[in-house]
Amino acid sequence: MELRYHRPLDAGTLRALGIPSPWTFGLADRVRFGELDALGHVNHTAYLRWFEGFRLPFLKAREVTDYGPDAPRLVLRAVGAEYRREMGMGLDYVVCGRVRSFRTTSFTMDYAVYLPDPEGSAPLTATGWAGIVLLAHDGSGRFPIPEAGRRAFIEADGATPEPPATS
Amino acid sequence: MELRYHRPLDAGTLRALGIPSPWTFGLADRVRFGELDALGHVNHTAYLRWFEGFRLPFLKAREVTDYGPDAPRLVLRAVGAEYRREMGMGLDYVVCGRVRSFRTTSFTMDYAVYLPDPEGSAPLTATGWAGIVLLAHDGSGRFPIPEAGRRAFIEADGATPEPPATS
Amino acid sequence: MELRYHRPLDAGTLRALGIPSPWTFGLADRVRFGELDALGHVNHTAYLRWFEGFRLPFLKAREVTDYGPDAPRLVLRAVGAEYRREMGMGLDYVVCGRVRSFRTTSFTMDYAVYLPDPEGSAPLTATGWAGIVLLAHDGSGRFPIPEAGRRAFIEADGATPEPPATS
Amino acid sequence: MELRYHRPLDAGTLRALGIPSPWTFGLADRVRFGELDALGHVNHTAYLRWFEGFRLPFLKAREVTDYGPDAPRLVLRAVGAEYRREMGMGLDYVVCGRVRSFRTTSFTMDYAVYLPDPEGSAPLTATGWAGIVLLAHDGSGRFPIPEAGRRAFIEADGATPEPPATS
Numbered sequence: 001m002e003l004r005y006h007r008p009l010d011a012g013t014l015r016a017l018g019i020p021s022p023w024t025f026g027l028a029d030r031v032r033f034g035e036l037d038a039l040g041h042v043n044h045t046a047y048l049r050w051f052e053g054f055r056l057p058f059l060k061a062r063e064v065t066d067y068g069p070d071a072p073r074l075v076l077r078a079v080g081a082e083y084r085r086e087m088g089m090g091l092d093y094v095v096c097g098r099v100r101s102f103r104t105t106s107f108t109m110d111y112a113v114y115l116p117d118p119e120g121s122a123p124l125t126a127t128g129w130a131g132i133v134l135l136a137h138d139g140s141g142r143f144p145i146p147e148a149g150r151r152a153f154i155e156a157d158g159a160t161p162e163p164p165a166t167s
Numbered sequence: 168m169e170l171r172y173h174r175p176l177d178a179g180t181l182r183a184l185g186i187p188s189p190w191t192f193g194l195a196d197r198v199r200f201g202e203l204d205a206l207g208h209v210n211h212t213a214y215l216r217w218f219e220g221f222r223l224p225f226l227k228a229r230e231v232t233d234y235g236p237d238a239p240r241l242v243l244r245a246v247g248a249e250y251r252r253e254m255g256m257g258l259d260y261v262v263c264g265r266v267r268s269f270r271t272t273s274f275t276m277d278y279a280v281y282l283p284d285p286e287g288s289a290p291l292t293a294t295g296w297a298g299i300v301l302l303a304h305d306g307s308g309r310f311p312i313p314e315a316g317r318r319a320f321i322e323a324d325g326a327t328p329e330p331p332a333t334s
Numbered sequence: 335m336e337l338r339y340h341r342p343l344d345a346g347t348l349r350a351l352g353i354p355s356p357w358t359f360g361l362a363d364r365v366r367f368g369e370l371d372a373l374g375h376v377n378h379t380a381y382l383r384w385f386e387g388f389r390l391p392f393l394k395a396r397e398v399t400d401y402g403p404d405a406p407r408l409v410l411r412a413v414g415a416e417y418r419r420e421m422g423m424g425l426d427y428v429v430c431g432r433v434r435s436f437r438t439t440s441f442t443m444d445y446a447v448y449l450p451d452p453e454g455s456a457p458l459t460a461t462g463w464a465g466i467v468l469l470a471h472d473g474s475g476r477f478p479i480p481e482a483g484r485r486a487f488i489e490a491d492g493a494t495p496e497p498p499a500t501s
Numbered sequence: 502m503e504l505r506y507h508r509p510l511d512a513g514t515l516r517a518l519g520i521p522s523p524w525t526f527g528l529a530d531r532v533r534f535g536e537l538d539a540l541g542h543v544n545h546t547a548y549l550r551w552f553e554g555f556r557l558p559f560l561k562a563r564e565v566t567d568y569g570p571d572a573p574r575l576v577l578r579a580v581g582a583e584y585r586r587e588m589g590m591g592l593d594y595v596v597c598g599r600v601r602s603f604r605t606t607s608f609t610m611d612y613a614v615y616l617p618d619p620e621g622s623a624p625l626t627a628t629g630w631a632g633i634v635l636l637a638h639d640g641s642g643r644f645p646i647p648e649a650g651r652r653a654f655i656e657a658d659g660a661t662p663e664p665p666a667t668s
Contacts, residue, residue, distance in 0.1 A: 005339040006364045030340045033390060034383045034546075036539035038590070043535070044219070044243050045212040049368045052211070056367060056424075076211050080247035089539070090390075172506040173531045197507045200557060201379075201550045203372035205423070210368070216535045223534060223591075256372070257557075378553070378577050379546040386545070410545050414581035 003028050003092055003116060008061060014096065018122035019114045022158060023096035025061070027054055028116065031091045042087040047126050048079060051111045054095045055130070062099070062156065063148035064134075072134040072143035077106070081128035092116060093125065098157040102150065104164050105142040106133045170195050170259055170283060175228065181263065185289035186281045189325060190263035192228070194221055195283065198258045209254040214293050215246060218278045221262045222297070229266070229323065230315035231301075239301040239310035244273070248295040259283060260292065265324040269317065271331050272309040273300045337362050337426055337450060342395060348430065352456035353448045356492060357430035359395070361388055362450065365425045376421040381460050382413060385445045388429045389464075396433070396490065397482035398468075406468040406477035411440070415462040426450060427459065432491040436484065438498050439476040440467045504529050504593055504617060509562060515597065519623035520615045523659060524597035526562070528555055529617065532592045543588040548627050549580060552612045555596045556631070563600070563657065564649035565635075573635040573644035578607070582629040593617060594626065599658040603651065605665050606643040607634045 009017070009026040019026065029050070037043040055074070056067075065071040087093065097111045109130050114122040134143040145153075153159035176184070176193040186193065196217070204210040222241070223234075232238040254260065264278045276297050281289040301310040312320075320326035343351070343360040353360065363384070371377040389408070390401075399405040421427065431445045443464050448456040468477040479487075487493035510518070510527040520527065530551070538544040556575070557568075566572040588594065598612045610631050615623040635644040646654075654660035 032383070032387050033539065034386065034544070038534065038537035038539065038541045039240075040539045044246060045215045045535075048212045048215065049366070052368065053366050073206075076250055078247070078249040079211060080245070082245040083243055199550070199554050200372065201377070201553065205367065205370035205372065205374045207372045212368075216533070219535065220533050373574075378580060379549045382546045382549065407540075410584055412581070412583040413545060414579070416579040417577055 005029055008057065009094065014094070017094060017114070017116035017118055018120055019094060019096060019116065020121075022098060023112065024156060025058055025098065026094045026096045026114075027057070028092060028094045031087055031089055031093065033089060036089055040088065044081065044083060047081055047083070047113060047128060050093075050095045050113065051079075051081075051097065051109075051128050051130060054097045054111065055109070055132075058097055059149075062152040064145060064152075070137060073137055075133045075135055076130060077133050078131040079128065080130075081126060083126050085123060085125040087113075087115075087125050094122070099153040099159040100129070100157075101160040101162050102145060102153050103162050104144050106131065106165075107145065107153065107159070108132075172196055175224065176261065181261070184261060184281070184283035184285055185287055186261060186263060186283065187288075189265060190279065191323060192225055192265065193261045193263045193281075194224070195259060195261045198254055198256055198260065200256060203256060207255065211248065211250060214248055214250070214280060214295060217260075217262045217280065218246075218248075218264065218276075218295050218297060221264045221278065222276070222299075225264055226316075229319040231312060231319075237304060240304055242300045242302055244298040244300050246295065246297045248293060250293050252290060252292040254280075254282075254292050261289070266320040266326040267296070267324075268327040268329050269312060269320050270329050271311050273298065273332075274312065274320065274326070275299075339363055342391065343428065348428070351428060351448070351450035351452055352454050353428060353430060353450065354455075356432060357446065358490060359392055359432065360428045360430045360448075361391070362426060362428045365421055365423055365427065367423060370423060374422065378415065378417060381415055381417070381447060381462060384427075384429045384447065385413075385415075385431065385443075385462050385464060388431045388445065389443070389466075392431055393483075396486040398479060398486075404471060407471055409467045409469055411465040411467050413462065413464045415460060417460050419457060419459040421447075421449075421459050428456070433487040433493040434463070434491075435494040435496050436479060436487050437496050438478050440465065440499075441479065441487065441493070442466075506530055509558065510595065515595070518595060518615070518617035518619055519621050520595060520597060520617065521622075523599060524613065525657060526559055526599065527595045527597045527615075528558070529593060529595045532588055532590055532594065534590060537590060541589065545582065545584060548582055548584070548614060548629060551594075551596045551614065552580075552582075552598065552610075552629050552631060555598045555612065556610070556633075559598055560650075563653040565646060565653075571638060574638055576634045576636055578632040578634050580629065580631045582627060584627050586624060586626040588614075588616075588626050595623070600654040600660040601630070601658075602661040602663050603646060603654050604663050605645050607632065607666075608646065608654065608660070609633075 005028045011024040035046040100108045100110045111128040113126045136143045172195045178191040202213040261281045267275045267277045278295040280293040303310045339362045345358040369380040434442045434444045445462040447460040470477045506529045512525040536547040601609045601611045612629040614627040637644045
């Protein structure tokens, strides 16, 4: 099976690449020379770049934003990552992501990086998460997640709606 | 007062720049054009690059490694960051860091980014942390933090020694 | 026709994407968010990163190096680029490259970036070149281009053999 | 003599660092870990980032632009670089730059990277150049170099005015 890069991979395709539940949205790419650091491994910041690149088509597919003139600004509040296994030059990988939970104007995403393996179980190389807030483009304040987005978070990602933060 | 870039700033100098306790080691630098992303702000991965750059002279000063042929490999296990305030082109900033806690072969660092203000209180733009493990260069396994390093973590950073992990 | 990313595209495939002669080796990829600069366009250094990434599989295919333990070191002596047309987020592009000329231990490559267009003529967004020298891995001096590589430069790229430099 | 980073160095200071004529404007900085590539040397694109970073304060000092709302857009048409000597982690360097020649709405800059040496002659590690065009911010076409800028190019850089291009 030839790996399809840069195009969303659905649950069935991910399973066929050895990537487990709950992931239902993945994007494949290949490690570049410029992502290696002086130790010859993928630098830890490259993974966060991958998660950033993942968010753009993912949040369009989830109908949170169309990146148009009236679309909300997506502001990163916090990120984290855990590194399980070093990666080297030219490796194929799949970034998976989903919304874990959401409130009125903010949500938390989880990420995972796998080395696809059509024959078995794809090794997990890293995990990550990000906390994101929506702001109105005109600077007038917070922007509520559109209803279509909330529905997609629940139905496609199994995300948990949470009560508004009290802080 | 002229800001000194790229050279370690001690507790007294940090206080004079409006940067509070417990920080006792800082490095000043300036935002570059290439660190901005398409939204015109410093990209979230740039902060993690700053923390990475900070670690190198800091861990030498703390006598954990001299980066020589027998020095341990420093492996990043996990990182996190919180973003408090967007940063723009050409801003001067100070990265501060310290060891929060350590075990036999691993330790956890905290980081903070401030906009130095000799007249008052330096705004905090981001915080971060990293979990680091020492491995022997020859691949033979874990490498204990040198005694001089453990002492420096306690005396210079006020770090907490923790019992060996049971996992 | 679906664009195949990261896998060498041959002359026939390139022509079907509107990319003209003399290009016979291309690699497709997609613009990432992290390649944009604060002006919202692909930063000028990203193109040079693309050319660098192109060289690795290209020079393996041309049998100049297998990147093994006895392979020569490839040292960049000089580069240049011309920018014809700004590129934005998410665009698909094809990097093409070929060897223009070579001497005993050095060669010059040309590059071009096209926006593939199966319906017509692919717009050219940038061109570039690089001068590369081969050094022996053990530091003993220059390393001659392997005979298989010289043949591939001539046959696959139409490269011009040049007399040894007199300097 | 302590090297001053990030602040323009004038002709006298450059000479005292072993950097020869005709350079009269320099900016000092230090190699970062993230600028090294998998071979352990400064990646060739990092130099072009340094030249880019140099242009911003330089063109303000030369009164070509104040980067204000009515300032021209600076568009890079072409770049080149030659690499003379590999650079490693933590090295101090000085980027020098000047305008070599200019026309009505465009100019060509030269760059050089030196390792400052207060005791003697600073080694040259790389040279570069860039061709830049000024465009009106409102998209209405080319933007003439301001008279103050033309004067500064001649007086401070010894630049050569050239007749309008006939193409």
